[in-house]
Amino acid sequence: MVSKAVASLASIILVACVIAGVVCLVNRSGDSHDGDHGTNISTSSKAVASICSTTSYKDACVNSLENVGKNESATAKDYIIAAIQATIEEAKKSIKAAESVKTDGGKDPRDAMAVEDCKDLLEFAIEDLQAAFSFVGDSDLHTINDRLFDLRNWLSAVVSYQQTCLDQIGEPQYKDPMEHGLLNATQLTSNALTIVSQLGEILKAFHIDIELPKGADTGRRLMELSVVGHDDYPSWFPAGDRKLLQAGRAKPNAVVAQDGSGQYKTVGGAVNAIPRKSKNRWVIYIKAGVYRESVILPKDATNVYMYGDGPTKTIISGSKNFAINKITTMNTATFGTYLINGEGFIAKGIGFRNTAGPQGHQAVAFRSQSDLSAYFDCRFEGYQDTLYYQTNRQFYRNCVVSGTIDFIFGRGAAVIQNSEIIVRMPLPNQLNTVTADGTKEAFAISGVVLQNCKIVAEPQLFPNRFKIKSYLGRPWDKFSTTAVMESEVGDLIDPEGWTIWSGSNNHQTAKYLEYGNRGAGSNTNRRAKWTRVIKKNEALKYTPSVFLEGGKKAVKWVQGTGLPVTMGLTY
Incomplete structure (x- = not known):
């Protein structure tokens, strides 16, 4: 009876907090303090601890939210703003760190260029962070939730810029100080991405009920996309761009x-x-x-x-x-x-x-x-x-891509649809890998999807295709995500299908998927054990409508082109 009474009191307090628009946390541990019978309300350390519990860098998260946690009237929105603001401050410090790294352009020209690239990339990161900060500051919780996909995309781009900076530096005397200078910024970016991505769970914990954003992975949305032969115009471009492309030779x-x-x-x-x-x-x-x-x-x-x-x-x-x-x-x-202030290059x-x-x-x-x-x-x-x-988010249709090693690679989010993928003759003792995705964070909007494509060998490779190993891809980073769906896979692809990134354990956490493929190279009986063959409901998550959309802004992206694009699955 006592526990039920405590639960009721806790619920009443939570409701009151929600009405007031503040973040409250109820201690349900059962420990009594000063005769409160186990109900201890806190608007500081416990709220911060709850929000930071899902992040990878908890100490950094707690430190970044400490001040807002002291505000008894702080809302969930205030915590998001604080997380992004702290990340911006550390990102600005990382640029100073890049400026302090002195290189020898004569001795190490590539590393000298890499350090200069870092300065540009980190500036891009700050611009995206500031865009995210402004958006959250000018929005209410409902608006933020409607555009969570966009917000996650901005933060995912920041992760990409930071990691690209480090990827390109080779010599330890340059890379070590750069990694040290970026450490706080990369940790806080990861935390901010996690907090934004887990917003729904955080709100649920505080009994705040906001409907999922349009384009989210809802059962109804997936049902709509599962219609066989569903062929629609994606909705990523406005009406003006649709007319532009439909006109063919635009003025x-x-x-x-x-x-x-x-x-x-x-x-x-x-x-x-x-x-x-x-x-x-x-x-x-x-x-x-x-x-x-x-x-x-x-x-x-x-x-x-x-x-x-x-x-x-x-x-x-x-x-x-x-x-x-x-x-x-x-x-x-x-x-x-380098379209940072703008978007939508066609x-x-x-x-x-x-x-x-x-x-x-x-x-x-x-x-x-x-x-x-x-x-x-x-x-x-x-x-x-x-x-x-x-x-960022990219779409390719009716294209041809050719290459040898990792010839479709990156840290953004790309869908390549109805295209021809041509594998070429590599150097002696080399193997071929079609894709190399570099998704670094579990909640990032990134990965690559090949849908309804044709994967073939070029004429020079064709007679040697069984002597030279060719794979669908390999995981460049910890959470690499790649899906090959409804595609014709030629017999040049090794029965194992995929290969690991040498010297890493990325394959243990990466997501490598196949669905509904055809052709002599599509047999999955001997595929690498760390990859999966998925069913229709999961495959739908990697179609453009779900994988690349997700917010009201993105809903006007591709469909406006007036060109035929498959939003769901073809079968």
Whole structure:
């Protein structure tokens, strides 16, 4: 009877706290203190301990929330703001740490470039953190919950920027101080991502009931997507972009032509002339030709749509590479995007090529940081590290991607649909791996999905396909996530299917999945034991509608293109 009375009192107190909009925690341990019969209300240390209990770095979490925990009227929103604010402060310190690392450019040119890259990447991280901070500060709990997917995506991008910084540094005398300087920032970013991702559970603990956001993994949503043959237009682009792409040859703001018939003879020239921070679409038409240049879209060149005369006619070609040029992987890209202040870069009918060959080792043809970006009828040609989905949400449809080692890799979230994946001849004693996902955090919005694709060997590899090991992928980081679904898998793929990342235990925590594949290489009887064949309900979670959407903003992403995209499963 006593326990029931205590429970009732606790419930009344919790309800009162919810009505007041504060975070309260009830001690249900049964310990009596000063005659309170086991009901001890705290708005400080216990609330902080509860929120931090799910994080990986609990001490850092407690320290970051200590001050807000002392506020007796603090709400769940206040705790989220505090977690992000603390992360911003540490991220700013990490830039100072990068500036303090002195390199020898003559002796170690690649590491010198890597440290400079760190400064840029950490600036990008701060911009995303500030965007997240502003959004939470200007929103109520319902709004935050509706856009949790977007918020998680921003924090996931921060994780990617931080890790990319460290990935590219080789020598210990540079890497060790950088890791030390980033330690607090990376821990707090991980914690903030966990707190945001677990918000629903936190609110439930405080008896705050908010409906799941649209696009979440609800039973009804999955039922809608499970219809056989369900083929719809994804909803990621606004109506204006739909009309733009449906028009085919849209009226350009700028024309690039090698013969002088346009305003510019180089792609770089047209890119440099893009109005900065434009709210309207800026359309660039690139006429047929091979443009031998490296092009980087700057971060303030927003809302860009670029199209060509076809991926085998309009080609942007470069040869920068890791091994010969002694530069960092991200700087080998023939074409790259730095769309931080904007989003939604679209490319159609263009080929992106890196001609360094297998001897160049890491040699990126295309690298994208642009959120809510999409690529249609494009071709990405290279060998190692061809297509780099570096950060944020990306969609590829009717494309061709070719390469050897980890040639589809990154730390963002990418779905590649209805595309041809061509495995090429590697160097002697090398193996082929189609994918290498680098998801570092369990709650990150990241991973790669190949859906309804065709995985084949190039003509040069074909007669040697049983002599050279080729795998669907390998786990680059602890929580690497890769799904191959409804695809035609050629007999070049080894019966084991997947291989481990040498020298790591990433495969023990990674998520490697197959569903509904066909072809001679799709037999899963001899697959690696750490991979799984999944059923329809789980496979639906990796379709664009669930894997890439999740918030009201993202619901207008791809569907607006007017191009055919499968939102669910084809069967």
